[in-house]
Amino acid sequence: MPGVLVRMPDMLNRCYNFGFTQSSFTQRDGFLKPTRARNPMHPWIADRTNAFDSSGIRKVFDLAAKLKDPINLSIGQPDFDVPDEIKSATIEAIQSGKNAYSPTQGIGPLREAIASEVKELYSHADRDVFVSSGTSGGLMLAMLAMINPGDEVIYLDPYFVMYPALVKMCGGVPVPVDSYPDFRLDPAKIEAAITSKTKMILVNSPANPTGVTATEDELKAVAKIAADRNIALVSDEIYSRFFYDGKFSSPAAFNEQTIVIDGFSKSHAMTGWRVGYVHGPSAIINTMLKIQQYSFVCSPQPAQWGALRAMEVNLDGHIADYARKRDLIVDGLSDKFEIAKPGGAFYVFPKSPIASGAKFVEKAIEKGLLIIPGNIFSHRDTHFRISFAAPDETLHRGIELLRKMV
Ligand SMILES: Cc1ncc(COP(=O)(O)O)c(C=O)c1O
Numbered sequence: 001m002p003g004v005l006v007r008m009p010d011m012l013n014r015c016y017n018f019g020f021t022q023s024s025f026t027q028r029d030g031f032l033k034p035t036r037a038r039n040p041m042h043p044w045i046a047d048r049t050n051a052f053d054s055s056g057i058r059k060v061f062d063l064a065a066k067l068k069d070p071i072n073l074s075i076g077q078p079d080f081d082v083p084d085e086i087k088s089a090t091i092e093a094i095q096s097g098k099n100a101y102s103p104t105q106g107i108g109p110l111r112e113a114i115a116s117e118v119k120e121l122y123s124h125a126d127r128d129v130f131v132s133s134g135t136s137g138g139l140m141l142a143m144l145a146m147i148n149p150g151d152e153v154i155y156l157d158p159y160f161v162m163y164p165a166l167v168k169m170c171g172g173v174p175v176p177v178d179s180y181p182d183f184r185l186d187p188a189k190i191e192a193a194i195t196s197k198t199k200m201i202l203v204n205s206p207a208n209p210t211g212v213t214a215t216e217d218e219l220k221a222v223a224k225i226a227a228d229r230n231i232a233l234v235s236d237e238i239y240s241r242f243f244y245d246g247k248f249s250s251p252a253a254f255n256e257q258t259i260v261i262d263g264f265s266k267s268h269a270m271t272g273w274r275v276g277y278v279h280g281p282s283a284i285i286n287t288m289l290k291i292q293q294y295s296f297v298c299s300p301q302p303a304q305w306g307a308l309r310a311m312e313v314n315l316d317g318h319i320a321d322y323a324r325k326r327d328l329i330v331d332g333l334s335d336k337f338e339i340a341k342p343g344g345a346f347y348v349f350p351k352s353p354i355a356s357g358a359k360f361v362e363k364a365i366e367k368g369l370l371i372i373p374g375n376i377f378s379h380r381d382t383h384f385r386i387s388f389a390a391p392d393e394t395l396h397r398g399i400e401l402l403r404k405m406v
Contacts, residue, residue, distance in 0.1 A: 051168040056376045057161065063365045071397045073386045074370040076208065078269040078322075078346070082306075083313050086268060090306035102301040104293045106131025106277070110308045117311075118279050124256045128285040131304060133296040135238045135276040138261035140166055141288040141295075142278070146232050147172040151199035154190060158183065158349065158378040160208045160236070173197070176379060182340050183207065183349065185214040187221035194225070200232040201225075203251060206239040209377045209385040210349040211326070211342020216249040223255035232284075233258045238276075239345040241267040241315055244323040248344075257281055268310045273303035322346055325388045325395060332399035336406045346389040349374065353406045357384045360405075369401050 039045035064070060093099075105111055115129045132138035139162060147153065149171030155163050157176035164174040177193050179186065190201060203222060205214035214222075226233035233255055240248045240262060252258035263276025276299070278288060292298070329348055330341050338351035352360040358373040361384050365371075374383030388395060 048169055048171070052165040056373070060361070060365070060370075060372060060376075063362070064370050067365070067368055067370065070365075070368050070370045071394055071401060072370045073388070073390055073394065073398045074372050075387050075389060076347075077271045077389060078266060078318070079389045079391060080269055080318055082269050082273075083310070085313060086270070086306045086310045089309035090273075090302050093302040093305035098301050098305055100301060102131075102298045102304055104130070104289050104298055106299060107301065107304045107308070110304050110311075113308060113311050114277050114279070118260075121250075122252055122256075124252075126256070126281050127279055128282040129277060129279040130285055130289055130292070131299045131307075132261070132263070132276040132278050132288075132292065133299045134265055134271075134274045135236065135261050135263040136162060137274070137292070137296050137299070138263070138276045138278040138288075139163075139234075139236065140169075141291050142234050142259055142261065142284075143167060143170045143172065144291050145284060145287040147199060150197060152195060152197045153200045153202055154193050154198060155202040155204070156183070156185060156207070157380075158207075158209050158374065158383070160204060161376060163202060172199070178379075179210075180380065180382075181338070181351075183210040183212040185218045185222060187218060187225060190222055191225050194229060194231070198229070198231050200234055202234045202236065204236040204238075206242060206342070206344025208239070208345055209347050209372070209374070210340060211345040211347040212340055213243060213245075213248075213343035219249055219251045220254045223251040223253075223258065226251075227255050227257065235260050237262040238266055241319060242322055242346060243344045244319070244326055245343045252279075259284055264307045264310050267315060268307075268313065270303070270306070270310070273300065273306065275299045275303050275307040322389070325390075325392070328392065328395055329386060329388045329399065332395075333402060336403055346387055348386045348388065349383050350386065351383050355382070357381050360384060364401070364405065367401055367405070369398055371398075 110131055111129055118127060118129055132141065143166045147167065147170040150173065152173045152175045153167045154175045154177060156179040159176060167174045175193050177189050185203065201222060223233060233251055235251050235258055237250060237260055250260060252260050259280035261278050265271040326342060330339060333339060333350060339348055342348055354360050358375055358381050361371055361373040372385040374385060375381035
């Protein structure tokens with residue numbers, strides 16, 4: 001509110017709702033005048049953006065930019081390209097004029113194809129589907145649709161970097177639950193973190209940055225806790241296809257109210273195309289759509305036609321290849337580093353051999369190896385993230401260098 005005069009007293013309550021406190025204002029002549037110091041970077045910057053920053057990851061990329069030919073094990077996307085048939089379907093969509101806005105909820109054929117897959121998995125009476133602007137778009141809409149200022153959101157630490165930022169952007173309170181050293185989803189720890197303010201539990205299996213997968217029993221127990229306590233359960237399933245040992249399971253199988261967020265970015269290497277999808281109870285989906293209508297509008301239409309084609313593409317070869325790369329990196333490092341073997345995604349999260357993970361990563365970067373410090377994903381600075389979505393030759397070079405650093 002800097003720079004505007006607002007009338008008392010009804011505005012007071014509205015301002016407090018958005019996270020302002022009484023000391024943010026002084027009353028003058030029946031008007032409220034903001035007293036809060038303006039943002040030192042620029043006076044127009046909103047207070048809500050002060051609660052989180054992106055300097056950690058920027059620092060790594062700044063260091064990386066100085067490297068000539070880095071051994072790059074930092075990338076959070078597959079090292080294979082978008083399959084040709086998906087590219088062709090998208091080009092064909094563009095050339096045949098499918099370039100306008102799509103319906104907010106996505107093009108009919110894609111939405112129907114996802115809905116029928118979802119129906120086959122879960123025959124829930126009340127489960128609706130829409131196409132989002134990537135999984136990130138779905139996550140943001142989920143927060144905006146469900147989190148009121150002061151609401152608490154529980155998730156495991158280490159976590160995907162976006163989670164605390166999105167919660168804070170909505171005025172919510174992040175409640176990270178420490179999952180070191182094995183990074184398991186422990187239902188007892190989740191239950192212990194619940195308070196009267198808990199609004200949401202956010203699960204992510206397979207997980208970024210650890211690659212750890214939750215067992216069916218763990219997910220079932222968390223699903224039951226959420227249902228019993230009337231807490232929203234959101235499941236980020238972006239890595240569901242990258243599941244190496246056994247079969248992927250979702251908490252939606254055990255809790256009909258689960259909001260599932262998934263997408264095509266990782267599975268089909270379409271990170272730049274921005275196609276994700278969300279399914280869950282229709283009242284929640286309709287609310288998320290209402291916000292999508294006034295923000296993202298829709299996922300890019302040509303990319304949605306590509307995603308429709310992507311649903312027919314067999315990924316077995318890529319998944320088998322990534323399981324092999326997982327073994328290559330785990331076998332290559334586990335006698336020297338403490339590693340929780342990942343069951344999915346394309347990350348490992350080893351413990352740093354020196355006290356600070358960030359210091360270790362700085363040394364690795366000086367030697368030409370690009371990895372990510374664990375403190376970007378965690379309150380602890382003891383680990384580092386390796387992405388094994390890289391050519392075998394790069395993995396071998398990375399393993400060799402890391403082994404020399406211990
Ligand atoms: C756990 C997790 N969720 C969501 C996303 C975002 O995916 P998208 O490209 O679909 O927005 C990522 C990307 O790294 C991720 O790791």
